[in-house]
Amino acid sequence: MTNRQSPAIVLQVTAHAEADKIVTLYCRDLGKITTIAKGAKRSKKRFVNKLEPFTSLVVTCRPPKKGSLFFLSEAELVNAHLFLRRHYPGYVTATFISELVRRFSGDQDGDPAVFSLLSWALAGLAERKNQGVIAVFFLLRLLAACGYQPQLTGCAVCGAAIDQQPAFALYPANGSLLCLRCRRQSRGSSLHLTRQTLKFLASGQQLPLSRLTRLHMSTANAYQALRALCSYSRHILQQDIHSWKQLQRLMQETEHPSQPAATIRRPE
Numbered sequence: 001m002t003n004r005q006s007p008a009i010v011l012q013v014t015a016h017a018e019a020d021k022i023v024t025l026y027c028r029d030l031g032k033i034t035t036i037a038k039g040a041k042r043s044k045k046r047f048v049n050k051l052e053p054f055t056s057l058v059v060t061c062r063p064p065k066k067g068s069l070f071f072l073s074e075a076e077l078v079n080a081h082l083f084l085r086r087h088y089p090g091y092v093t094a095t096f097i098s099e100l101v102r103r104f105s106g107d108q109d110g111d112p113a114v115f116s117l118l119s120w121a122l123a124g125l126a127e128r129k130n131q132g133v134i135a136v137f138f139l140l141r142l143l144a145a146c147g148y149q150p151q152l153t154g155c156a157v158c159g160a161a162i163d164q165q166p167a168f169a170l171y172p173a174n175g176s177l178l179c180l181r182c183r184r185q186s187r188g189s190s191l192h193l194t195r196q197t198l199k200f201l202a203s204g205q206q207l208p209l210s211r212l213t214r215l216h217m218s219t220a221n222a223y224q225a226l227r228a229l230c231s232y233s234r235h236i237l238q239q240d241i242h243s244w245k246q247l248q249r250l251m252q253e254t255e256h257p258s259q260p261a262a263t264i265r266r267p268e
């Protein structure tokens with residue numbers, strides 16, 4: 001098997017045996033792959049400071065003869081994103097983003113759009129842009145890239161546009177929007193979204209990535225959007241997004257700095 005080379009971002013690193021590391025990468029050309037870096041824990045040159053979560057690399061790796069574990073031969077550092085290791089809100093958001101990519105991506109199912117999205121989010125976090133806004137738009141665009149774009153232009157039943165009603169509800173079971181009147185006639189749990197939040201989300205679906213970090217969404221709107229999108233994502237994945245709890249706590253504390261997060265109650 002010939003070596004493959006690709007730009008890559010480290011999603012997860014775990015120790016393996018005495019000296020090795022198991023490194024999950026999202027490669028631009030190969031998608032999500034799991035690699036073994038032999039001797040990485042002892043490496044003084046080859047892998048030092050490179051195999052850390054969120055690091056951007058150019059990797060050289062050898063596909064397996066059988067199974068799915070690639071052999072990581074070399075890694076060239078592009079950007080260590082050191083800021084994320086010193087800035088707690090940035091770190092929590094990057095962890096959330098990284099978990100979403102791991103859960104939504106199949107093995108070796110490369111999508112350059114997902115790689116660009118991941119690079120955009122890490123660069124935005126490193127520039128100390130609003131973490132909540134980056135998390136919202138990242139998840140929204142990841143859902144679209146994976147074929148699960150929620151329908152956010154208006155009510156799926158009566159067709160009322162988002163400009164015509166003050167609030168709507170998103171149904172996690174199918175990612176569709178219902179106006180509050182149609183919601184009263186339907187069953188199942190749904191999550192409230194104001195017109196303002198929906199307008200941000202509509203912009204997030206349409207604008208190029210380079211313009212998204214310039215949008216100013218309040219923490220309250222970003223939190224409302226993330227709750228709805230995470231609920232929809234959990235329904236698609238049929239599993240929990242573990243790092244959402246940590247990000248949720250952080251956003252609650254940002255919105256209400258004087259209150260302990262555990263005491264905050266909010267209406268549906």
Ligand SMILES: [Zn+2]
Nearest residue numbers: 155158179182
């Ligand atoms: Zn309706």
